[in-house]
Amino acid sequence: MEKKELNKGYDPHEIESKWYQYFLGHGFFKAEDKSKKEAFSIVIPPPNVTGMLHMGHALNNVLQDIIIRYKRMQGYNALWMPGMDHAGIATQNVVEKELAGEGITRHDLGRERFIERVWQWKEKYGGIILTQLRKLGCSCDWDRERFTMDEGLSRAVREVFVRLYNDNLIYQGNYIVNWCPRCHTAISDLEVEYTEENGGLWYIKYPFAEGEGGVIVATTRPETMLGDTAVAVNPHDERYKDVIGREVILPLVNKKIPIIADDYVSVEFGTGAVKITPSCDPNDFEMAQRHDIDMVIIMDGNAVINENGGVYQGQDRDMCRKNVVNDLKKGGYLIEEKPYTHNVGRCYRCKTIIEPAVSKQWFVKVKPLAKTAISAVVKGKTKIFPSMWEGTYFDWMNNIRDWCISRQIWWGHRIPVWYCSDCGKVIVATEDPKECPACSGSSLRQEEDVLDTWFSSALWPFSTLGWPDKTDALKTFYPTSLLVTGFDILFFWVARMMMMGLYVMKDVPFKEVYLHALVRDEKGDKMSKSKGNIIDPLDMIDKYGADAFRFTLAAFTAQGRDVKMSEDRIQGYRFFVNKIWNAARFCFMNLEDYHEGELSPDAENYSVCDRWIKDRLNHTVADLTRFLNEYRFNDAAARIYYFIWHEFCDWYLELIKPVLYGKNSSHSKLGAQHTMLMVLKSSMKLLSPFMPFVTEEIWHKLPGDEGSLMISPFPSEDDSLKDEEAVKRMGVIMDVITRIRNIRGEMNIPPSKKLKVLLSVPDDELISIVITGKDYIIDLAKLRELSVKGEIKEEPKGVATGIAGAIKVYVFLEGMIDIAGEIARLEKEMSKLTKNLAMVSKKLANQEFREKASEKVVEKEKLKSKELQEKSVILERALSRLHILEG
């Protein structure tokens, strides 16, 4: 066998890029459009084209990669579809900032040239995040990369728009929408973030137009009074019974406005009278529609007061508020002003306070779409993990409101609507029309607005597969198998994909959705630049390697919990990677004289510990498979960690050392080598989805030429590896070893001091077990002599006593006898035991327990009681002998 050295410590740097290139070069990430293999597909949540990899992306994509690699190894035709989102507002902002550096605005460039600039920017900087995903090890089918502004995806957008329009599910209208005065566009309800902020509540008196007195209204936005067109009270409010229908004078503006009655008005709040500004408040807008009240628009797109604001024209909303309040004070209209905390809506993108404004916008009528989307989840066509999110999904879908899809920006899918200047016809078409179909006029003007970015994202699961063409990819991979995303975009994206998928494809976009939590810092705070608590995933990869980083993310992804990330934990798993590396190195060093294929699988070729570790491996496979199928990433990670570190390294490798070193001829060295290699190889397979790099490196150093690990078959449960007999026998042997180690540790006896041990074993079966395990015990417990006897009557003197099940363990303490120490040790154990025994006895003494508890449970308790009693007798005897010695 060719000699291949492994370094003492594992260094991820070169190895990771080497293998990633290898994977790419061999096309292992590629899925087949047509295949006999069963398909498994995931579409990536497309990151913003402006995005840089942060912890959220890292978590999201590592989880997807683990699943897709797992499925690929299981033999599926696995597709992970990559791509990016054009991120309308965000990208436009970035490029506008760039222009500002040059001293120009997009308006200086004009629409066409500005769009060109954005494309240039995209080509130059746009792909960064996808490069970063490669550093993580993501096994996307990169040749299929898509972008929401691609020609194909744009065609899909137009097609869907036209269909929805023709089905009367898209309409245009003058409504009040959330307007961002900084981004200069409408945004959807979802894109407004509400935060509790300190503000004020102003009480303003509106005098009656005729007669004495007036009505006092309370408002958080006094400046909007310039646009008031009514005052409203509750129809059942006794206080205002007689004023309904009268008129008041709007202060500062000096105009008469009516007092109306509407159930919306709360009797309890403020004065029970509310000013109505239909152009500045969504509720007022609705009320105005109900009562056919006028509307006065007082602000422009910059939230600056317009010509309808009289003397306040030209002032922005903040300045105007100050001045209005001052003027009200002067005029004696301001009754009271008090601090008040309330919810303020801000633009999710730039955090500017949203100005509700009336404008002409396009909307999707979502109720009918939502209905189908709800029933798909009810029927289980799409399953949501963890299931608690189903409730949230239903709740939102049931209360859904129409979706404002038009944006007054330039970067995005321009709405496929044209207006004929000659006859006024509205043309909605997938292809740019050359002339008006009604009057054949040629002066057509396209709608200026573009679509919400989420509109194109909603089509992602089928648009990326080639729709509207009938492609093989679509046929093979739609509906996709799984969607993995953060719960924070359940409404933004998941819900809308459900609606669009069902509307367009008549089938759900994905069969399962796994919603993961957010990554926070170790204190549980959201990571943000302003807090300075960001941990950069790329730094972590650089420092600890992608494998360790990936494993950390998986290990902390418990369902429904936030992922609290800290560097210490990554370091902890970095140690694990090193442990794996060194275990492999050990195996490797002991395979020099190994020749595969020389060993029959007959049981006699394998020792009890060989059989034991294979049983444990088989268990691990079963558990891991189950956990991954249920998206229990943390459990999966913990299971493989435990197997490799504790079962394989701590026990098995230690057990076979003497065999490998030729010090123990009673067990087959070849059998140990064979088992060691087989278990190591299987472990690498199990670990490969989590740690694709180090496992691949180890794999290629091991004997055998089986190609790449990442496409080798994932282990499945194998009944032939089950071995209860070996598990039972090893249980006894390990228990004895642990007992002796326990005594050594508690008595502070250094490992270099070889011990003499006597075992008192009550029955023949146990004796045979102990005899076969004698070498193991001598080696792992570091003994110089081990004698095994049947049940002995006369206990030896000068020993420390331990109990391993039915076996009594006597450790001779010649010369180092510390009677007081041993007494203390035994008494400690005795008190634990007594407490335990008391609990068990109490249970068994209870008649109801014996009658009502299941037989299995009662038997278990009885057995426990018996064992504890026996132990107690032994300890008692040992103690009394020590007391005599001492005395």
Added chain:
RNA sequence: GGGCGGGUAGCUCAGUUGGGAGAGCGCCACGUUUACACCGUGGAUGUCACAGGUUCAAGUCCUGUUCCGCCUACCA
């Protein structure tokens, strides 16, 4: 206002048919044994938020209280 999640060892958290309170890190002791000190062996630590209830048996099920986090909502 409504909803959801959480309060378990010093820290971060597991604990899925109710029947042994666990892991990792940290801590203490011993140790350099031909894979690994990025290591090994052993050890200590808990009114499972609180109060009731169901049950032979509750961290686990039910009710209430409290604290924290998140989502959602048109109360000016």
